[in-house]
Amino acid sequence: xxxxxxxxxxxxxxxxxxxxxxxxxxxxxxxxxxxxxxxxxxxxxxxxxxxxxxxxxxxxxxxxxxxxxxxxxxxxxxxxxxxxxxxxxxxxxxxxxxxxxxxxxxxxxxxxxxxxxxxxxxxxxxx
Ligand code: HEC
Ligand code: HEC
Ligand code: HEC
Numbered sequence: 602x603x604x605x606x607x608x609x610x611x612x613x614x615x616x617x618x619x620x621x622x623x624x625x626x627x628x629x630x631x632x633x634x635x636x637x638x639x640x641x642x643x644x645x646x647x648x649x650x651x652x653x654x655x656x657x658x659x660x661x662x663x664x665x666x667x668x669x670x671x672x673x674x675x676x677x678x679x680x681x682x683x684x685x686x687x688x689x690x691x692x693x694x695x696x697x698x699x700x701x702x703x704x705x706x707x708x709x710x711x712x713x714x715x716x717x718x719x720x721x722x723x724x725x726x727x728x
Pocket of ligand 2: 636638655658659662693694697703704705707708711713714715716717
């Protein structure tokens with residue numbers, strides 16, 4: 602290698618590093634929008650503590666479904682002693698009545714598409 606090749610190598614390395622780091626420095630300026638969930642305005646509490654709901658609402662929905670379908674039991678007693686009707690449409694969406702501003706916000710963000718709505722309905726939403 603001749604000595605006058607050096608600048609070319611340095612430039613090559615710099616270009617390589619710039620391309621290599623590309624996902625990093627584009628991510629800095631453009632973080633994807635955080636999910637904006639619209640919480641029920643006239644209600645204070647969910648059917649279980651909020652932190653639990655954030656992390657484990659899918660398990661809770663499974664429990665509800667099993668209880669209804671296997672045991673025919675539709676009454677859920679919450680941590681505060683309140684009774685709820687174990688129903689996706691009639692209970693969750695009674696309070697969270699705009700699916701697109703609640704469930705969909707998070708699910709689109711993380712890229713999950715629950716198939717529940719193939720069978721279960723949700724209230725018609727105002728356009
Ligand atoms: C009685 C009304 C009511 C019912 C029924 C209800 N929720 Fe909630 N939910 C709320 C309220 C109010 C909050 C906000 C609580 C807070 O701010 O701490 C909430 C919070 C949540 C959150 C956390 C959202 C966040 O980012 O803070 C999730 C997830 C959730 N609910 C899912 C569900 C699911 C799934 C069901 C049915 C199994 C359900 N909810 C039933 C009223 C309800
Ligand atoms: C605060 C954000 C948030 C809200 C609000 C929310 N979800 Fe979720 N949900 C998630 C995340 C994150 C996952 C994926 C969890 C995982 O893959 O471990 C998920 C997964 C699920 C799943 C399992 C889907 C699958 O294919 O595994 C169901 C069912 C579900 N959500 C129902 C609901 C319903 C119904 C509502 C509205 C009443 C709702 N969620 C609102 C964040 C949310
Ligand atoms: C192939 C159709 C189908 C799909 C898909 C489906 N369900 Fe269901 N689900 C049913 C039927 C039928 C019942 C029994 C209805 C009853 O007895 O009220 C039921 C009952 C339930 C119940 C209790 C009753 C009620 O009114 O909600 C819950 C909770 C439930 N399902 C949650 C889910 C969730 C969460 C998903 C997605 C992860 C899902 N289901 C997907 C058909 C389906």
